[in-house]
Structure formats: structure tokens, C-alpha cells
Amino acid sequence: MNKIKSIFLIVFVLSITFSCQDKVDDSGDLSEIKSAHPSLILTKQGVKDIRANLGSIPIFDKTLAATQKEIDAAIENGFDVPVPKDYSGGYSHETHKKNYTLMQKAGVLYQILEDGKYAKFVKDMLFEYAKQYPSLPIHPKPRSYARGKLFWQCLNDSNWLVYTSQAYDCIYDYLSEEERNTLETDLFRPFADHISIDNPQFFNRVHNHATWGNVAVGMIALAMDDDQLLDRALNGVKDDNFDPNIKDNDGGYIRKDGQEIGFFANVNEPFSPDGYFTEGPYYQRYASYPFLIFAQALQNKKPELKVFEYKDSVLIKSVTALLNLSDADGEFFLLNDAQKGMSYFNTSLIATVDIGYHFGGNDPELLSIAKKQDEVTLDDAGLAVALGIKEGKEKPFVKNSIELSDGANGDEGGVGIIRSDGLELVFKYTAHGLSHGHYDKLSFALFEDGNEVVQDYGMGRFVNIEQKGGGNYLKENTTWAKQSIAHNALVQNETSHFKGKYDIGSKYHSNKYVFSVDDENLQVASAKEENAYPVTKLHRTMVTIKEEDYDNPYVLDILRVASEGSNQYDLPFYFLGQIMQTNFEYLKLKVPEILGKSDGYQHLYKEASATVKDGNIKLNWLRNNKFYTYTAVTSNKDDVIFGRIGANDPDFNLRNEQTLILRKKNAKDALFVSTIESHGTYSPVSEVAVNAYSNIKNIEVVHDSKEYTAIQIDTKNDKSNVFIISNENNDNEAEHKLKIKDKEHSWKGSYVLIENKKL
Amino acid sequence: MNKIKSIFLIVFVLSITFSCQDKVDDSGDLSEIKSAHPSLILTKQGVKDIRANLGSIPIFDKTLAATQKEIDAAIENGFDVPVPKDYSGGYSHETHKKNYTLMQKAGVLYQILEDGKYAKFVKDMLFEYAKQYPSLPIHPKPRSYARGKLFWQCLNDSNWLVYTSQAYDCIYDYLSEEERNTLETDLFRPFADHISIDNPQFFNRVHNHATWGNVAVGMIALAMDDDQLLDRALNGVKDDNFDPNIKDNDGGYIRKDGQEIGFFANVNEPFSPDGYFTEGPYYQRYASYPFLIFAQALQNKKPELKVFEYKDSVLIKSVTALLNLSDADGEFFLLNDAQKGMSYFNTSLIATVDIGYHFGGNDPELLSIAKKQDEVTLDDAGLAVALGIKEGKEKPFVKNSIELSDGANGDEGGVGIIRSDGLELVFKYTAHGLSHGHYDKLSFALFEDGNEVVQDYGMGRFVNIEQKGGGNYLKENTTWAKQSIAHNALVQNETSHFKGKYDIGSKYHSNKYVFSVDDENLQVASAKEENAYPVTKLHRTMVTIKEEDYDNPYVLDILRVASEGSNQYDLPFYFLGQIMQTNFEYLKLKVPEILGKSDGYQHLYKEASATVKDGNIKLNWLRNNKFYTYTAVTSNKDDVIFGRIGANDPDFNLRNEQTLILRKKNAKDALFVSTIESHGTYSPVSEVAVNAYSNIKNIEVVHDSKEYTAIQIDTKNDKSNVFIISNENNDNEAEHKLKIKDKEHSWKGSYVLIENKKL
Ligand SMILES: [Ca+2]
Ligand SMILES: [Ca+2]
Ligand SMILES: [Ca+2]
Ligand SMILES: [Mg+2]
Ligand SMILES: [Mg+2]
Ligand SMILES: [Mg+2]
Ligand SMILES: [Mg+2]
Known part of the structure; x- marks a missing residue:
């Protein structure tokens, strides 16, 4: 009986499919063929258009040829569906990961090349999964707060389903009704249930984990045309036993009580109206794939939901925001947990850029990024990009100075990026960044020509390198990388911001x-930051000043600390490179000492120290054949410490880089003022050093009150600039007057730079 | 009367010049116009040919345009001839240095462009020097064993004269006889005397200093057509008060008693018959300019001396030898004192390559190097290269494995360079390398794709960076960089080879x-090395083995130590990169300790140590996104130390890089056996690690006797190779037999690799 029913259903479905196809061909009205396949990332019309253009769209043709080569080899070699066993980096983990990308690609090739061998490859693999899945226990590795079945964590299971849903959509019509029934019953539905109903602590969150979970369920729901399951993806699962006190493996709370859940909540909360993702660009890169791939599928299948218009088109804005969070090489700035070297060349950014272009009004600047990526997605979006490039519509993606607000409503601080010639200054005054946040309020990093000059350490992890803790977060991520002292941020009394506590x-x-x-x-x-330390308020101002006499702009950094108590303040400066010279005497210790006991200080060696004088300290160093100088205002009560990362690091997990710490002791209020210059170059080939020395003769605090701070900068060309900032009135239109050294200055707005010849 | 005489002389000289010119045009016989000008690097015929080809020889035209732009700007800005005052990096030093290159270039431009403004620029500057020189005292900076007048050392004065002679030659005919008399009398002759007669301890040596001195005097002699002065250049000055005990600033003896001196002695002694320069490639690069520029001038002016045929054409051979001493990027291997990053893109190499091509039989492989340099010399040699490139004669310069013998007769050891796929292994078994030599017998360094993997530290100096000791050698060059422990070399009882004494x-x-x-x-x-330590003999064998199953070849390193006493042996391994994993437990010290008291040990921190077992230790590390593994045979009496450079370094002059030291204590004989693999890759963009682990399962010493050493290497593909070396008979034709584990092996020649499946 079952068989007869199946055959009937197949005939029925085929007839629908054919009639739908007819309709497409006639009218092109996509809304009426919502249950046709493919319809997630490829549409029937898209496939037609792609086929019509093949051979004349170089970037697409090239990607297609490479994909075909890869999949042909995979078909030739056969596949394996191993018993789940390993953490990241291990065989079973890496093989299941490889499998889902192979299926996704093979599915797409089937549609574009109309060669049944690709469909068969997907089908065979899916059936192997369907055979094993029903009897699979929870994954044996216990480390995750939400263990998967194929992988040690539901997160990776969700990755699998996001990709596999696309493959299933592509071969949907290739399969018989009975085959689809088997796959849906034995594999997809229980798979979706495991990552949602069985793991609400994973699924019902606002977090990149939940995004992947929601999207995985949503993608398979769209592929199966299951509106009930789609509702689960969009709105979460009912979870009556929710405990607001439980935390995930990163120590983050699962969710706040009463918080919205499901896909739209995951779009709404972490993205600011500017498209900044609160976890930072490294995780935005990771999350942007599910956000955009699902939005694409939703748009194709449920256009009435207008997903790309949601929250004033925030998903489209997020694409440009993310690209703006990269350095000159396209590498993402290191905000919160982030591995160095991640860039917009990552595969998920290829989809992000292509979808952003196709669904976001064909911004021609995105074409120049796609061209650098030299690869497109093999779908409707990729075709649009390929055609745009072919038609020469491309414009340079110009990265200017930009501020990106944080917080769902854009009122929780932000990131300020100042770009001036080759310099990129990244100033962080965001919210915490969920469980991947670092305790580094008002920290900064400086890049030149795509190279780090004053670094953010990034995270303590070697992603997918099994030798290092299975490729997962290392304990030093918590004990070092997240701590305030690991950043170019002010630290009071050797204690991290918010005591290093996530809940605060x-x-x-x-x-x-x-x-x-x-x-x-x-x-x-x-x-300004007023909560990192009770009763201590921080106000940091970062300025770039371009003097016509010098080749490069320089940075002026003013950090004002106002407290009710007497404290020790440390301001680290993580310059990268080799010390060339200082203008102060320091005493190198015979052997390094450990700098402190906790909050990251236990990971720093003290290598040298100095008590300095009233005036300026200068540190001149060489990095990548460029000369830099840090100049800071000091008083004779200040200490300078040369530190090096690496203490209490039993497995050599840390990079042994240097820092200079300016320390003010027994201080209530304090003012840290410094400049950073990139002033010269060295060539190891010609052995010529050009402008090896600082152009700044002296910097001096010429006024500091509750209302105003004024810094005088004397340069070697006998210029003397005074920068004044109003500390309490940031109104653009406000009129100010201030007498400094018997001279009255007046200006409009929150700050002014008075340039003049020195008297 | 003086004036009348001058006019008479001018007329006389002009008539000679004209008649010579006529001769050139008619016969092209250069030997008859030896006293014509220009004739050092440009010839009259060369200038004609250059002018005829201008505009159709792109690489030459480009260099010419850049030079013209530079000199036009210099003429526009005017010049300064400051009072000599500074060390390298300081204003007077850098200005005099700039001046001689400007004059050289302006002289050449005058010849090629026939524009008198270039000649006038040279003339004006020369007259300014001629005005000042007679009253110049010895340079005020006291650091040199041979103080110059324009510069703190005669070496730089010689540089000045080598370049200035070329400029003088170019404008010779532009000047009046009287002007020439003034310049020769007030400037050139006393200048040449100062660096020769006044400083025989500088001039009468076999050393790169003396080479510059000889060539400087020789070049001005040729420019002035002064055969007596030329004789001084070629044969040295009479120096009756020679004291064989005096040393130079580097601690090198000035010369051995009875040693030949002068230019030809300086060619003969430091160059081996293969063209290897005993100081190493960094100094060969520096020395090759005077050798070749003077050879060129001698060939043009005194072809009867057949300088390029001298010592079986060693100067021509030296060009190819030097290029072979560079890595995949053209950067020179770090043998003896050498700064990292120096490469064949250095200006002196442009002259070297062009002269090598023009006077060495037009080797088409040199054209491909010239093309990469993208610049030629503006003279006859540069024209030849430009024409060769234009005519498409270029062939790739293929760097193969090569041995370069050391010693004037080629019998003082050498450098063995093994190239296998992307790997370049540099094995040093040379003579000492004069005063720039390091105490690193049988040391090695490993490069992959032009990047250092197992490094040689190079020198302790930041050349021309004034902030670092005036840009000169730092004391750490002696106390650290030259010492044996700073190298991948065996150290006995914490004492450097030859006790670190140059005279030994x-x-x-x-x-x-x-x-x-x-x-x-x-x-x-x-x-083999039998003298570094009395009664201890060292024998090191370095092998690259390419297994078809693996992507990259691996290195096998066998170091045999045979001593009559009981000693401690340390073998450091200067891997660059981050430790990923070890297969042995180590204890990281709470704070580093200083490893030793002297011989470089005082500059090493001990960070961790381990006592290991019988078997193998493995160190897996990551460098430039590549995974490497070092596997070494150990006994349970061995210690492993993780060290870091940087102790006793009060000015942060050292780079804080790591090392692993394998230590054998209380040993008479010892055998160090290890392998180095490059086996995998990591991408921070895709976050995928490929082949992160070693392919070597086990290495084992299966035989070690006075006669033979045999190493078995078991790999992960279940292969087992045995490498056997005969320790006392290196005859290619000798027949050997050896029973290992009851199996008899027989082979011909000094070594064999027996490949077979493991039993
Ligand atoms: Ca970069
Ligand atoms: Ca290189
Ligand atoms: Ca190199
Ligand atoms: Mg951070
Ligand atoms: Mg833009
Ligand atoms: Mg060395
Ligand atoms: Mg060759």
C-alpha cells in the first residue's frame, strides 16, 4: 500500500512541478512557484540564465571549472561517512565537514551542468547519512554545552544542515517521493529536532550559535516546504523549563529572561542600525553566511516576508559595515575573540558580498571586492556579480573613516575607525560583544598599510589546529587574551574592567x-566609559593630525581618568617590532619577573623598568622596515615597565611579544597623553635609513580642568600646535573660550586645533 | 707665467684628445687610446653605442630616466660638503656618501646626454672638496683602526674615491688642464696617499677593506693615467714597519707575515677557484663591486693585464657563485657576519651582474637576474645587458644544488647547498672567513620557499641605523652572534669552537x-671538523630524501662526535615559529634562568627543560602557515632545553627568538640524529589545517661503529628506509658490506639508502 501511495504522490508532485515550470517559462512570476525546486540559492530562472551565460562570464566560469574539478575528483575518490568520534581537527570531524561542502557543491553542479552523476553523488551520500543517523547517539566528546550527533557540538551539526539543505533542494526533483520521504523522515526531521527541540539552550538564544541553529532549521524547512518547521526557525521552540542562570562553554549566559528568540530576534539584537555585529567582525564574518544565505532563500521562497528590508535593510548594511572593518589587505580588525589573518577572502564573505550585491541594489563598489576575491557563488547572486563585472560596472571600494554604532538601537557605543593616508586607527567603545567580548573598554589598535603597528592580541586559540587544545579556545583566551591588560586599555589596580566578569x-x-x-x-x-570601574570615569580622545611638512599623519592620544579613590593606573602600549632607542634610561632585569598575580598580569614578564622624569618619554622602534616613535607625557612619579607576554604559559600557547606599560601610582585623577608617529623607513637592501627619528620635539599638557584639556605639540619644524577638547560639552555648535598661558583662545564645537609658529 | 703654461697645456691636451677620438672612429682599436676619456666604465665607443640605442632599450632607458630625475633634482637643490664629524648614520657621513653617488651618476649623465650642466655639477662639487681637503685633519671620531678624513674610517674614504674616480673620468675632457692639476694635486693624490701610504695597516691586507683601498687608488690611477700609482694599487705600498701582531676593530689580524698584498693578492686569496669569497656572501656582495668595477676599468684601459682571465676567470665565476648563495627571493644566505634581507637587488649586484654578463661571455641566465633587478648600470656593460634582454636572449637562472669550495686553492672545505623542491639547506664547512667569520663549524640553516625555517641568527648589527650603536657592529655581535651556541652547531662544554679565538x-x-x-x-x-675542539672530532652528514608518498622532501641530519675525553655536548636547533606540540613532557620554569656564563650562553634564557626517554623526541611547530616537525633520536640520559635569546641584553639589541637544545652529558662519543620535515599547511582564511602532523613514525640508530653509521627511518606509509654512511671511506668506487639485524647489505660508494617495506 505504501508503495502505491508513493507512486501516486510522485506523479502528483511531478505534475505540479511541470505545471510550475510551465508557469515560470510563461510568466516568470516567482511567487507562484514557491514550492518548486531549486528555490533556495538557485531559482529555476536563475539556472536558465546561468546556463545561457556560461562561457562568457569569466569569474563565474572559473569558479565553476574549479568546483567541477574538485567534485569530479571527489566522485572519483568516493566518500566516507565515518562514525562520529573526534573534536575539531580530527578525522571524523573534518570528514563530515568536508562532506557537507561537497554535497552543496555537487548539488549546484547538478543544476547548472544537468549531469546526473552530481545528483547521484549527493543522493548516495545523503542515504548513507540517513542510514546511520537514526541510531546515532549523542556525540561521544563531552566538552560542549549542546552536543551534536555528527559533531561534538550542535553548532557544527547546524553548519552541516545549512549546506545539506541546499544540496537537497538542488536534487529534490531528481529524487523519488519515496526517497524524499526516507531522507526527510530518517535524517532531516530528526536532525532538525535535535538541534532545536532537544537543545533549546542552543537554539533559543541570541547568539551566533542560535543563528546557525535557526538558519539550519529554516533552510531545511524551506527545502521541505514545511511551514511549521519554518515557524520554529523564525520564532524559536517553546521552552518551558528555561533557566536564566545557565551559561555556555564560553561563560556567556544563554539568554536574558523574556528575550525574543528565533531568526528575526537574531537579526534584530546583535546588529546595530549601522550593520555592526556586536560580537565583532571575526564572528560577523562567521555569522554573515547563515544570515545572508537564509535571507536569500527566504526572499526567493517567501518574498512576502521582505527579509532584506527588515530593520531598515540592516542585513544589506551589514555587508558594507563588515568590509569596512578590514585593513588595507582585507584582514579584519581584531575586536573581541578573533584570529589574526581572517579576511574578506574567506568563503563566507564571497557569499556575503554576492548576496549583498544581488539583493542590495547592485552597489558597484562590491564588484571590486568580488573581483579581488576572484570567485563567486554558483547561484543567482554569483551570476549577477559576474555579469556586473563583465559589464564593467565595478567601482573601487573606498574605505573611509567611519563610525559604526553598537547595540540593537545604535545607542550602545560603537567602533570608530579613523583612516588617514596609510594609517588605520581602530578605537573601540562598544558594548561587551556577548560571550566573545573582551574586557577592553576604550582600547585601540593601529595599522599601517595593512600591517599591525600597535596590536590587539586577538584570541588565544589556533582554530582547527588539533595540536593546540583540539583547535578550540585555549584556557589562555580567558586568563590572558580577554583581560584588560592584554589590550591598549587602561587598567586600574591590576584588575580587569568589570572585574573580568561577563555578567557585569x-x-x-x-x-x-x-x-x-x-x-x-x-x-x-x-x-567615555563610566562603568568599567566603580567611581572611576575614563575619557579617551584619539586624534590624527596631518602636518603638511611631514610624510605621514601622527596620532594624538589623550586618556583622562577621574576617580574618587587613590589608585594605580597602567596603560599598556603593545608596539610590534624591535626597540631601536629610548630617550630614557631603563634597567633591564637580570632575569624577568612575573608582573602580577591575576587578571592577565600573571602572563606578563617584567623585563625592564625605569623611573622617569617630568617631561616626555620616547620609544623609537622598527617594524616591517618602518620607523615609529611613541612619545608620552610623564611626571617624575611615573614608572615605565617593559613587559613581555609568556609567563605562566606551560604549553607555549602565547606569542612572546612586547609591551611598554606607563604606570601612575597613588593617583586619583590622571591624564595619559601620547603621540604615535610613523616617520621613516629602512631598506635592508640599500641599507639606507630615512627619517629614523621622531619629528616631535615635545608634547605638553598646557591645560587640564574638568571642562577642558589642552595639549601643546612642538614639532621639529618649529611649529607648535595646541589641541583643545571640551570635556563636558560635545555640542557642535557650542562656543568656547579658554585662556592658556595668558593667551585667550575661542572656538566653536567640542574641540579645536590651533596651529601656529612657536613664540 | 703659470697661466700661459696652462693655456699651452690645454691646447696640447685638446689636440691629443681630438686625434685619439679620430682614431677610435677609424679603427676602434681601444689599446691605442688608453689615455682617452672616458675609459673606466664607459668607453668612447660605448657612449656612441648607447646614444645610438637610446629610446629602444627599455631597461636602460628606464634606469637613465630615473637617474636623470634624481640628478636634476640634486642640481636643483644644490649640494653640501659638510665638515666631517659623524659616524655612519650621522649627517656629515650620509652627505659625503650621497655626494659620491651623485657625482658618479652626474658624470655618466654628462657622457650619455652631452649636457654640460651635469659636468658642471661634478666639477663644482669636486672643487669644493679640493678646497677643503688640504686642511682636513684626521676624522675626529676615534673608533677605527684606520681613520679616514671625510669619514671615520678609511674604508668609507675609499668608497668615495672609487665612485669619484668614475665621475672624474667622465668629465676629464670637460676640465681644463689647470683644473685637472688643481684637483689632482689638492684632492686626488693626497686622498690616495692617505688611504695607502698613511694607512698601510688598512691598505696592505687581504681583506675587503684593503680591496676597497686598492681599487680606490687603482681607479684614480687609471683616471689620471698614473702608472706609478696603479702599481701601488696592484702591488701594495712598501711598509717596512709591519707588525704582524696588530689587529683591526673586528679583532682580525692585519695580515700574516710574508703575505702577498695589493689588488691581485686580494683576488687570489679570498676567492676559491669556484668563486666563493671566504668572508661569505654578505661581504662578497659588498666586495664584488670594487672587484668588478676595477676589473672592468683595467680591462678597458690595460687589456694586456687580462684581469678577467686571472686565476682561471675567477672574477667571472664569482658572479654566478654569489647568485647561487641566495634563497628563492634572491636574499643571501647568512654565512658569517651578514644582515638579513640583503639580496641581489642591492645596487652593487646590478653592476656585478652586468659586468659579469658583458665581460664573461654573455651568459643568458644572467639576463633573467638583470630583468628581475629591473635596472642596469649606465655604461657599456649595462648596454650589453639591455640589448641582450631586448633581443630576447634571456634564460631562467636555475639554482641547483651546488658545492662551493673555500680557500685560495679550493682545498679549505666549502659550503654545500642542497636544493630539493622548495627546500634549501645550507651546510657550512668552510674556513674561518677572515675577521667576519663566525665560530660555527658544520652548522646549517634551512629555508623553504625563500623563508628561513631553521635560522642562522646573522649578525648583531643594524647597518646604518644610527640609533643602534651608530649603525656599527654591536658588542653582542662578538658576545652572541659569532659564538658557536648562536648557531645550529655542536658545542662542547659550553665553549665556542677554537675557544672563540680568531687567531686559532x-x-x-x-x-x-x-x-x-x-x-x-x-x-x-x-x-668533518677535527680542530674546533682538541681531541674531539666532528662528522656531520646532511641528507635530503624525497619520498614519492609525501609532498615534500625531508632532511636527515647525522652528527657524530668522537672524543678522547668525557664532555657535555649541546646541539641547538633554531627553529623559527610557534611551538604547536611536542611528544615529550617539559617543565616550563616559573621565570627563565640564564643558561650559562660565557661563549654566548650568557645571552640565552632557559625557559623549559625536560629529561627524555630512549626513543624519539618530536617538536611540531608552525611558521608562515606551514607545519614542521623535528624528530630526534634520544637516550634517557639526554636533556632537552627550550631556550630563548635575550639575556644580558641591556639595550634590547637582540631578537628574542627560540631554540631547542639537545644536551648529552658526560659523553665521550655521541651521535645526534634527527629529521626535519615540512609536512603541512594552515590557512587563517579558510581555517583549514592540512597534514598537520609528521609523516615519520620513528627514527633509530641501527648501527654505529667507527666504520659505519646506519639510521632506520620508519614512515607512516609503512615504509622503512635505512641510510648507511661509511665513516672512513668516501671513495665513490669502494665496495661495502654491513650486517644489520641479521640482514646483510652491500653497496658501492660512501653511502646508500635502502628502501623497503617494513617487515
Ligand atoms: Ca594585514
Ligand atoms: Ca626570503
Ligand atoms: Ca630569506
Ligand atoms: Mg582583544
Ligand atoms: Mg564605500
Ligand atoms: Mg652566524
Ligand atoms: Mg645556472
């Missing part, structure tokens, strides 16, 4: 004070 | 034992 830190955010970049010669970003 | 070390050399590279799958270099 995640309640607060810094606040933007000024972000003004219209004058390329004087760009200013200023922000 | 310079008496000896290592000896080649085997260099056999015909089989690209099995390349062998083996050498």
Missing part, C-alpha cells in the same frame, strides 16, 4: 562623545 | 667528505 560587563557599554572626520587633516574620535 | 680559528678549516646531489631523491653532503 554585558550590562554596560561605553559612550561615543565625538566622532568627527570631515577634515582629513584633523580627525577626532572621543568616547 | 683562522688557522683551520673543515673538510668536505661527500657532496653528492645527482639523484634528486637522495642528496648528501657530509663534512
